Amino acid sequence: DQQVKQNSPSLSVQEGRISILNCDYTNSMFDYFLWYKKYPAEGPTFLISISSIKDKNEDGRFTVFLNKSAKHLSLHIVPSQPGDSAVYFCAASLMYSGGGADGLTFGKGTHLIIQP
Amino acid sequence: ETGVTQTPRHLVMGMTNKKSLKCEQHLGHNAMYWYKQSAKKPLELMFVYSLEERVENNSVPSRFSPECPNSSHLFLHLHTLQPEDSALYLCASSSNAGDTQYFGPGTRLTVL
Numbered sequence: 001d002q003q004v005k006q007n008s009p010s011l012s013v014q015e016g017r018i019s020i021l022n023c024d025y026t027n028s029m030f031d032y033f034l035w036y037k038k039y040p041a042e043g044p045t046f047l048i049s050i051s052s053i054k055d056k057n058e059d060g061r062f063t064v065f066l067n068k069s070a071k072h073l074s075l076h077i078v079p080s081q082p083g084d085s086a087v088y089f090c091a092a093s094l095m096y097s098g099g100g101a102d103g104l105t106f107g108k109g110t111h112l113i114i115q116p
Numbered sequence: 117e118t119g120v121t122q123t124p125r126h127l128v129m130g131m132t133n134k135k136s137l138k139c140e141q142h143l144g145h146n147a148m149y150w151y152k153q154s155a156k157k158p159l160e161l162m163f164v165y166s167l168e169e170r171v172e173n174n175s176v177p178s179r180f181s182p183e184c185p186n187s188s189h190l191f192l193h194l195h196t197l198q199p200e201d202s203a204l205y206l207c208a209s210s211s212n213a214g215d216t217q218y219f220g221p222g223t224r225l226t227v228l
Contacts, residue, residue, distance in 0.1 A: 002158070004158070032214070034216060034217075036219075041221075041222075041224075042221050042222070043120070043122075043206050043207075043208075043219030043220050043221045043222050044159075044206070044219045045219070046216055046217070046218060046219075049216055089158075089159070093214050094214065095214035095215065096214075103149050103151075103161035103164050103213075103217075104159075104161070104217060105158075105161075106158040106159040107158055108156070108157065108158045109158070
């Protein structure tokens with residue numbers, strides 16, 4: 001039973017446009033959410049995070065939105081650049097509830113392809 | 117020196133071999149993790165160490181044995197593995213358990 005789901009295995013977006021990556025979760029106890037980016041043969045790189053007390057967090061071209069009632073979060077990248085082509089993982093944890101030692105629960109990832 | 121390093125980057129071993137994966141973090145973190153990434157599956161948490169104490173994870177077979185001698189180093193000892201254990205093994209660290217984790221480059225393991 002997957003607690004974090006990324007239903008789109010891949011997404012193709014034109015350079016300069018907005019990329020929107022989606023993630024759904026089932027465990028309402030999750031209180032901290034993260035997005036990681038991964039290139040082939042490398043470990044995931046932390047991109048941006050959001051705690052459950054917020055509904056938006058922005059860092060440069062990256063914005064994460066959290067909709068707790070829908071148990072849904074999304075990552076917006078604008079404008080999309082060729083270097084953004086990678087696999088993006090959504091992850092969730094129980095950081096503030098004391099369950100942090102459970103580590104992160106990851107989705108399967110979405111392969112973002114930026115077309116020139 | 118980069119934040120989290122892992123050696124070796126690639127490892128091929130037979131089912132009767134014993135080998136160890138090494139992870140080192142230079143970030144002053146207190147928590148370290150082992151994850152497994154198999155093809156077309158999400159990253160799976162294997163072990164967590166917080167302040168050098170292990171958090172039990174009963175779902176991991178005993179042929180995987182972690183060791184955390186200090187807060188900067190983490191090992192994964194492997195023995196009598198199976199071909200289905202072939203995967204990318206990732207180490208991560210965080211300031212404290214539950215905080216943002218920073219990953220190493222991983223060890224690509226192939227079991228013949």
